[in-house]
Amino acid sequence: MKFNFFNKSDIKIGIAFGGGGTRGFTHLGVIKALEEFGLKFDYVTGTSVGSFVGAFYSAGYSFQEMYDIAKNIRTKDIRSNMVPFVPSKIDGVGEIVTKNLGDINIEDLKLPFSAVAVDLISAKEVVLSKGNLAKAVMGSCAVPAIFQPVNYDGMLLADGGLQNTIPSDIARHYGCDYVISVDVNKSRGYGTKSSKLTDVVMCSIRILMKSNAVRGYMYSDLVIGPETKRFKATKTDGMEEMIEEGYNATIDAMPAIMEIFAKKKKNRFENDLKDIKFID
Numbered sequence: 001m002k003f004n005f006f007n008k009s010d011i012k013i014g015i016a017f018g019g020g021g022t023r024g025f026t027h028l029g030v031i032k033a034l035e036e037f038g039l040k041f042d043y044v045t046g047t048s049v050g051s052f053v054g055a056f057y058s059a060g061y062s063f064q065e066m067y068d069i070a071k072n073i074r075t076k077d078i079r080s081n082m083v084p085f086v087p088s089k090i091d092g093v094g095e096i097v098t099k100n101l102g103d104i105n106i107e108d109l110k111l112p113f114s115a116v117a118v119d120l121i122s123a124k125e126v127v128l129s130k131g132n133l134a135k136a137v138m139g140s141c142a143v144p145a146i147f148q149p150v151n152y153d154g155m156l157l158a159d160g161g162l163q164n165t166i167p168s169d170i171a172r173h174y175g176c177d178y179v180i181s182v183d184v185n186k187s188r189g190y191g192t193k194s195s196k197l198t199d200v201v202m203c204s205i206r207i208l209m210k211s212n213a214v215r216g217y218m219y220s221d222l223v224i225g226p227e228t229k230r231f232k233a234t235k236t237d238g239m240e241e242m243i244e245e246g247y248n249a250t251i252d253a254m255p256a257i258m259e260i261f262a263k264k265k266k267n268r269f270e271n272d273l274k275d276i277k278f279i280d
Contacts, residue, residue, distance in 0.1 A: 012176045013043075013180065013260060014043035016050070016166055017049075017053050017057075018185065018213070019049055019159065020049055020183075022234060023184045023231055023233050023242060024048075024052065025239045026242045026245055028053070029248070029249075029250065030224055030249070030250045031053075032250075037257075037258070039257065041180075042111070043112045043175070045167045045170045045171050046115060047165050050140075050167075051115035054113060054115070055097060055101065055109070057111070058112075060111075073236060074236060075236055078090075079147070087146060087148045088147055089148055091138075093138050095134075103132075112129070113129070114127050114128060114174065115127075115160070116160035117140040117142070117150075117159070118157065118163050135150060138150045143161075144159065164215065165185070167216065168219035172219050178264075180221065182223070182225075182246075183213065183217075184226060184246070186213075186228070187228065187229035188206050190206065191203055222253060222256050224250050228242060
């Protein structure tokens with residue numbers, strides 16, 4: 001069944017925040033630039049760290065409010081166990097969401113929002129558009145081998161990037177006419193010269209994630225792709241630089257972004273005219 005949050009008479013624009021670990025700090029720079037131009041979206045979706053950022057964005061948090069939270073986040077706040085292949089609980093992610101946004105449901109957010117995860121039991125993609133917000137975000141962020149899966153309504157949820165790392169198609173499904181996506185991990189397919197087990201496994205995951213990103217590009221009208229290869233997806237180092245990369249990439253793309261939003265304004269103007277009686 002297709003759910004549509006919107007009045008069909010209006011053009012709707014959605015934003016899809018992609019996954020990428022701590023490279024997700026780059027999303028904040030994107031939001032900063034969008035905010036400066038006064039651009040507001042009708043629908044928000046996100047995978048993994050994109051769901052984390054998307055939840056705050058959907059709650060109406062400004063760039064500055066998100067930045068004030070992000071600057072105090074340390075790796076240990078999110079990942080309690082740093083031993084390779086000994087998964088950590090992901091409770092820290094849920095605690096950050098609950099502490100700042102409250103123990104709320106997705107339906108309580110100011111903007112329609114969906115978090116994308118994968119159910120390990122059925123091996124199917126799961127789109128969470130209602131229910132407990134913190135749990136949904138935790139499930140979407142639960143990268144296998146790094147975090148334990150999240151029990152949620154009879155499912156075992158893991159990182160949505162296993163099947164859909166840039167969920168632009170979800171925005172389409174929920175009625176968006178145009179979708180702008182943010183890919184904070186466009187270098188995801190790079191290889192390795194190392195034969196160490198951990199390096200080989202991580203390289204294999206990157207290759208798989210690259211194929212999952214194709215769908216995200218197909219369903220996007222525009223993809224903002226900051227350069228983030230020099231940053232580690234598991235470290236918080238370089239947050240300020242990542243924010244700057246996101247900001248600059250968005251400013252560079254702003255002419256194309258404004259073209260999309262101009263279509264929205266034109267449509268609203270034309271709809272307003274329909275309510276006016278003209279006497280010639």
